Amino acid sequence: MSETTMSKKYTVIPFGPQHPVLPEPVHLRFIVDEEKIVDVVPNLGYVHRGIERACELNDYKRNIYLCERVCGICNFVHGMTYCEGIEKITDTDVPPRAKYIRTIWAEVQRIQSHLLWLGLFADAIGFESLFMQVWRDREIVLALNEKTNGHRIHLETNLIGGVRKDIDESLAKTYREDLSVLKKKVEMLKPVFHNDSGIRAKCEGKGILPKAKASFLGAVGPTIRGSGVKQDMRLTGYEAYGQLDFEPITYEGEDAYSRMLVRFDETLQSFDLIEEALKQMPEGPILNKNDRFPEGSVVVRTEQPRGELFYYVEGNGTNKLQRCKIRTPTAANIPPLVTMLIGYEVPDIPTIVHSIDPCISCTERITYLKGGR
């Protein structure tokens, strides 16, 4: 009785903005009672770059490159989403072949991003050899990007009304060959991620995010699918996803382990999606030019590797946008992250923080959190 009704002092452990486990600048203040986390105060704003404001000052066509720089890892999806927004308010019809090509590249980037994350996650839980192996395998995708687009990371092939480069028969062959090699390598890792006792011990039951809470706090992407909610923007059928047959991967575990399995299985699913898209891809043009200035507003939502990406684009009939609002999935996953950390111990922090796949630099168009605290 008396033991639990006292107010007392707690320790505050600052995590970041510079921290070995998470190279990106986010500051989390952990309020701990001995080892146990009592509360977490997130603090963002260390890499604010003013991209949204810059979008209002630039020509709307040049914004594609700006948007692609919101995030390095999933840059193609950012550019694609922005183009989709402009295409919607300027009534531009995108040729079907361009839609398929965009879908393929978006999925290639999902593979690249998930492999990157699987490696970082293995590193965060102290499984270094796995980290090396995953990243070695990831080189295949990066090399493939270089072969086909000329860049390892930034594809920069989006244009309003289509894409800049075609995937012809010879390139399609390269994609099929290289990805089948990579798929075999990833499948080899399946027993490790699914059964390894060390990984299970480190992740199972850590960072529980109950299903109801996940929806209520607005979690997105693998974070919410790891809590058993079938929430996937690809189901809305943008680009060519409407013609592809797939079922979003969900796990019911609600913990860090489930979120990891969702990402792993999604990686394998992406290979199948690419294969299917390459098979179904129709012949035809890849670009439909339209020089009308954007007027009106639109909300575009796509599925980035980390979850739902949200663009609000408003044009006013000039070559400059009235407003371009970007909400990246990590921003949506920070409130769930804060709740899932509470009650765990300090050694669990890397596992849980990594389990939402934080991409802080894309989140950062905002500044200090001011409010109740």
Added chain:
Amino acid sequence: MTAQQYELKVKTEDLSAGKADMFLRLNELKAQNARLQTITALDHGEELEVIYNFERGTDEVNLHVRTPKREPIPSITGIFPSAFIAENEVQEHFQVKISGINVDFGGKMMKIEGATEVTLVKPAVGPEPFIKRFYGRCREECPAMVNAPKYIRQILQGKPQEGYSTVIEQAPLPAILGRVCFAPCQEGCRQEKNEEPIQIRLLKRFAADSMPSLKRKVKRAKATGRKVAVVGGGPSGVSCAFYLGMMGHEVTLYEKNDRCGGAMLWGIPKYRLPKNIMEDEIAARFEEAGVKLKAGKEVKSLKPLLKDHDAIFIGIGAVESYKLGIEGEEAEGVIDSRQLLSEVNAGDRLLNIGQTVAVVGGGNSSIDAARVARRLGASNVTMYYRRTEKEMPASPLEIHGATQEGVNFEYLITPVKVFPGKPLKLVLQYMQLGEPDESGRRRPVPIQGSEFTVVVDTVIKAIGQAVSIPKDYGVEVTRRGTIVTNENYETSLKNVYAGGDCVYGPSSVIEALRDGRNAASAIDRSFGGKGWSEPSIDINEFVGRPLNLEEIKSMERVEVRELSSEERVRNFDEVELGYNSSEAFREAYRCWRCDWNE
């Protein structure tokens, strides 16, 4: 559901609201399980348009709220807690004020005025980790190392019955100790610095009083087939028999009187220890440990016992009284205190000791004798002690109690001679203090020619008890008559152990209980066992942090309710009434928990 079926269903709905009805709309959306995506704002010069983007099912719902720029916008974190990031963003980009942003997920970070960022209103839930454990000063002071801090906490947690079992781990008779123990633990208590130690003895009594029946449900260890005889049913014998029984040995206890209890039976007045409680508790322990009692059977020689037992424990106590060594000591009307006390305490017979009584001696048992004499109807009871009050071995509390009951004290006086007759004539002599003797107290020296005579009905000798071991036992004894033992409580005979008053002269119940327990351990180890588990710090015990120490220090001791002094001298009812549960809680609350960390 595949994407093809899904695709066409996505719709966009635009709602607009003012500041007045936006919460109505938001609550509707929450009821429809809408998920907040983000908050966008548009700058329209004087006005600001805030757009709340939601996903409802598969639909996109945008709530547009238009508001003048200078006016603050109410925060929606009360309905959608995850909005705090987006609201901060809008606030930063558009120079508007959003009022009442509440970054609160668990209800714990609600800031109160004047609080620092690390002061939380609500505490963490669940057990708190330990830092460092000590025995605690009270436990270190106790001869039997009874875990006083633990049972004080158990009483505080509302579990006094568990506290009763905690005491029994080290001393098997809590109900008796709670009444008669001289409570060295209270001298060790840190609250003693404030001159008001925690009444640990009374808390122990409260723990015992809270038991519906003194018999607990416990399991004995697996039977070992070893047989042990315990000679003497006093505290050391009862303790030894209990622990041996709990360790699985077959124990037979021999007691020469009809009733067990030994010095507790005859030496402690009924008003301090009601005999029915004592007998209940001893019987409960015997029942738990499966001890066979052979009462009324005096053991004159150990040889027959050694034949059919693997070990013997001697705990026969100190029952002989010292003699005054003066002329006329054998006269009728001169009785020793043991005789008086055992007649009164153990029996129901009331002695006729007349109106005027002289008590010779200065120990606790002399004071007991004097107080008993008051209860037997003597109107004029005087204690004669040959030194001063400072040197008196009796406890100040006892002296105080006796004074309250009308016992007179005369110091620096010693008896010289008794003239037989009815009434008796007692010749006394004044003393003065000389050089200190080997006990450190100043030796009394008679003042020649200072003799004077008083007329008394009864003289009570109360200058202490001596040990007398029957010669047939064959154990080695010291010059004072006590049994010689080594650190394992072994005597000079093989497989014969001894403890209690018969080893070091009259002492206390708690020391006798400790001897019994340690001897039982030694006997068990000689059989190849591990002995009774020694007291160690329970590292897993849940201990809360001390609360506000200043508040605890300023709390006053809870006085125990007692019978009034007029009532006391009329009968032999228990004087102390013990704590009730709220008093016990308040007293236990004063514990600093200094055993936990300092």
